[in-house]
Amino acid sequence: MVTWSRVKSPWLIHMNTGSCNGCDIEILTALAPKLDAERYGVKLVGSPRHADIMICTGPVTDKMKIAVVKTYEQIPNPKFVVVVGSCGSSGGIYKNSYITLDGVDNVIPVDLYIPGCPPKPEAVFFGIAMLLEKLSSGKLPDLKGEIL
Amino acid sequence: MVVIFRVLIYPGIGFILFLAFTYDWLYRKILAKFQLRIGPQVAGHKGVLQSLADFIKTSTKEEIIPDKSHKVIFEYLPIFSPLPLLLALFFIPINSEYAIINNQGDLYAILFLISLFAAIQITLGWASGNNYAMIGASRSGLQLVSFGIPLVFASITSVMLAGSFSFSDIVIYQRDNNWVIWGVGFLAFCIFLITSLAEMEKVPFDTPEAETEIAGGWTVEYSGRKYAFIILSELLKEVLMVGLTVTLFLGGPTGPTFGMDGIVKKILFTIYFLLKSSAVIFILSLLSASLARLKVSQITEGTWSLLTPISIMSVILIIII
Amino acid sequence: MKIFIELIKNFFTKPVTVDFPITSKGLNKPERLRGRHYLDNDICTGCKRCYRVCPSFVIEMIEITENMRHLHKNMKKKFTPVINLDGCIFCGACEDVCPTDALNLTNNIVVPSDNREKLKVK
Ligand code: SF4
Ligand code: SF4
Ligand code: SF4
Numbered sequence: 243m244v245t246w247s248r249v250k251s252p253w254l255i256h257m258n259t260g261s262c263n264g265c266d267i268e269i270l271t272a273l274a275p276k277l278d279a280e281r282y283g284v285k286l287v288g289s290p291r292h293a294d295i296m297i298c299t300g301p302v303t304d305k306m307k308i309a310v311v312k313t314y315e316q317i318p319n320p321k322f323v324v325v326v327g328s329c330g331s332s333g334g335i336y337k338n339s340y341i342t343l344d345g346v347d348n349v350i351p352v353d354l355y356i357p358g359c360p361p362k363p364e365a366v367f368f369g370i371a372m373l374l375e376k377l378s379s380g381k382l383p384d385l386k387g388e389i390l
Numbered sequence: 391m392v393v394i395f396r397v398l399i400y401p402g403i404g405f406i407l408f409l410a411f412t413y414d415w416l417y418r419k420i421l422a423k424f425q426l427r428i429g430p431q432v433a434g435h436k437g438v439l440q441s442l443a444d445f446i447k448t449s450t451k452e453e454i455i456p457d458k459s460h461k462v463i464f465e466y467l468p469i470f471s472p473l474p475l476l477l478a479l480f481f482i483p484i485n486s487e488y489a490i491i492n493n494q495g496d497l498y499a500i501l502f503l504i505s506l507f508a509a510i511q512i513t514l515g516w517a518s519g520n521n522y523a524m525i526g527a528s529r530s531g532l533q534l535v536s537f538g539i540p541l542v543f544a545s546i547t548s549v550m551l552a553g554s555f556s557f558s559d560i561v562i563y564q565r566d567n568n569w570v571i572w573g574v575g576f577l578a579f580c581i582f583l584i585t586s587l588a589e590m591e592k593v594p595f596d597t598p599e600a601e602t603e604i605a606g607g608w609t610v611e612y613s614g615r616k617y618a619f620i621i622l623s624e625l626l627k628e629v630l631m632v633g634l635t636v637t638l639f640l641g642g643p644t645g646p647t648f649g650m651d652g653i654v655k656k657i658l659f660t661i662y663f664l665l666k667s668s669a670v671i672f673i674l675s676l677l678s679a680s681l682a683r684l685k686v687s688q689i690t691e692g693t694w695s696l697l698t699p700i701s702i703m704s705v706i707l708i709i710i711i
Numbered sequence: 712m713k714i715f716i717e718l719i720k721n722f723f724t725k726p727v728t729v730d731f732p733i734t735s736k737g738l739n740k741p742e743r744l745r746g747r748h749y750l751d752n753d754i755c756t757g758c759k760r761c762y763r764v765c766p767s768f769v770i771e772m773i774e775i776t777e778n779m780r781h782l783h784k785n786m787k788k789k790f791t792p793v794i795n796l797d798g799c800i801f802c803g804a805c806e807d808v809c810p811t812d813a814l815n816l817t818n819n820i821v822v823p824s825d826n827r828e829k830l831k832v833k
Contacts, residue, residue, distance in 0.1 A: 243446065244446065244447075244450050246443070247442075247443040247444075247445075247446035247447040247450070248447050248450075250432060250433035250439070250440070250443035250447075251433070251440065251443040251444045251447045253444075275425055275426045275427045275726070275727050275728055276727060276728065276729060276738070277728070277729065277731055278422070278427040278428055278429075278726075278728040280418070280422060280427065280428075280429055280430060281427075281428050281429070281430065281431035281432060281437075281728070282431070282432055283430060283432070283433055283437075283440055283443060283444070285444075288605040288610075289522075289605045289609070289610045289611075291454060291610065291611060291612060291613040291617070292448070292609070292613065292617060294447070294451075316454065318451045318452035318453065318454055318613045318614055319451065319452040320451070320452075328767070328797060328798050328799060328800055331797035331798065331827065331830075332769075332795065332797040332798040332827065333798060334767055334798045334800060335766065335767040335798075335800060337767060337768060337769075337798055338768075347827075353825055354823055354824070354825050355797055355823060355824055355825070355827060355830065356823040357796050357797050357798075357799065357823075357830060358801065358820065359799070359800035359801060361820070362820050364731065364738060364820060365820050365823060367731055368731075368823060369823035372823055376825070420722075422726075423721070423722050423726070424718045424721050424722055425721070426721050426724070426726050426727045426728070427726055427727075427728050428726050428728045676715065676718060676719070679718055680714045680715060680718055
């Protein structure tokens with residue numbers, strides 16, 4: 243029952259870890275009427291204390307590192323981290339820059355990568371749905387085919 | 391036995407909790423409909439269990455106690471926060487003209503309990519020792535001050551028409567005569583709806599817990615079980631305000647009984663209550679879908695220069711008539 | 712006042728929401744959607760042009776060793792590209808520059824994954 247409730251009500255906190263704002267807009271598009279993430283109980287909350295899933299966008303900049311780690315620590319367990327965008331996954335076009343740390347996974351553990359620059363809102367939505375699937379059945383569905 | 395059943399299950403705590411979770415689902419669903427969305431869909435049939443899932447999930451999460459907080463208040467007050475609202479809901483007649491508790495001063499008690507809850511909110515915000523929470527708490531207090539007077543004047547209207555502070559008298563008056571909303575009470579009804587939106591901290595008046603500007607307001611530091619109780623008290627507040635509207639202006643649970651009595655009458659009355667409160671929820675979500683969040687200055691200006699004079703005027707209108 | 716009429720009208724129309732993971736009918740799917748790469752090992756000559764042009768440096772050229780030979784029949788080929796999708800910006804430059812049309816961007820938008828190793832196209 244606890245697992246059921248966790249799967250049915252994922253609350254997101256969105257953190258901009260130095261992105262160019264492209265991915266942030268796509269995340270909001272995934273919440274908009276066309277895809278309507280509220281169908282799956284997704285809710286955007288303001289405080290990390292209420293959240294379950296942390297959505298990070300962007301390569302972690304030097305200044306942002308402390309904030310990312312702090313926000314991650316403030317989320318009560320169980321918590322998950324989803325990285326949206328190529329920057330956050332590996333550094334993307336900012337790879338090997340003197341000012342970024344090349345991806346969120348150098349700072350905090352990451353559960354899901356959603357590559358794309360920016361990923362389509364469908365991909366973001368699908369990523370969250372996949373994470374919920376992993377939560378309920380224990381493993382990530384291995385898909386390579388067309389999802390659109 | 392009968393008393394225990396009435397208090398614990400129907401129409402007591404059990405039924406009230408059921409109402410709390412269903413109303414929230416209904417509110418979200420109707421709001422989604424207005425925005426051409428579907429709303430909660432996967433938790434239970436068409437998402438009815440969404441609020442329950444939120445509640446269970448939150449109550450099983452880890453609890454974090456910040457260093458700067460006031461430990462005792464932070465730890466124990468959230469558990470008591472739904473209590474005043476639960477107590478207040480015992481005054482609302484749901485399945486007959488008489489509620490579980492009914493005496494001469496019902497309205498006083500309810501207004502007192504609502505203010506008590508606002509005081510709890512402010513204390514909770516203060517106890518978490520966070521600046522955002524402080525801002526949220528002070529805004530919450532500001533709303534209490536601004537909307538208190540229109541709320542009282544709006545509810546006074548039905549009291550003056552029925553000639554009693556007791557809810558059962560108000561309901562019986564509306565059963566025998568017209569509902570308060572038809573006629574002079576309409577103005578008061580509109581004001582009451584707006585104030586109840588403000589009391590529920592829903593969209594146009596959600597400055598105390600604005601997510602995008604002050605990160606959740608006075609609830610910002612609460613997590614786990616404590617936040618679950620805060621969610622519960624918010625849901626109960628929704629039921630309370632809807633129930634109050636139904637009782638004061640829409641004739642409570644009364645309706646045509648077709649000469650029935652006993653259990654059948656009670657069930658019919660419950661159905662009438664649910665129908666009327668669904669209508670109220672429809673209007674409330676229409677209001678919150680059509681407006682964006684107001685500024686704090688706009689709220690105070692609007693209440694003091696618009697709502698309060700209008701509510702006083704509506705009371706004077708009734709005295710004249 | 713106008714907004715109330717609009718909202719009530721919305722209430723009685725069908726929602727625009729697409730029941731996405733179950734069906735994708737009605738979603739916007741552009742003509743030239745750039746998604747996951749497809750690399751045809753038989754045509755690729757290992758010329759490294761895609762490697763040079765990639766703006767985010769995500770294409771690695773790895774040397775073909777003996778136990779990889781069964782995948783790469785062309786004996787003249789010394790290197791083969793590996794594309795790390797986790798940093799790719801799907802600009803399509805590698806597709807444009809490839810002289811033999813070995814590298815193509817299909818229109819499968821990339822499937823999310825929990826492991827960066829799974830996001831490699833060989
Ligand atoms: S992945 Fe692309 S769109 Fe997203 S933050 Fe990075 S540069 Fe911007
Ligand atoms: S994919 Fe095309 S450009 Fe890249 S190495 Fe092969 S042939 Fe050359
Ligand atoms: S589509 Fe990806 S791999 Fe190809 S050139 Fe652009 S960034 Fe590099």
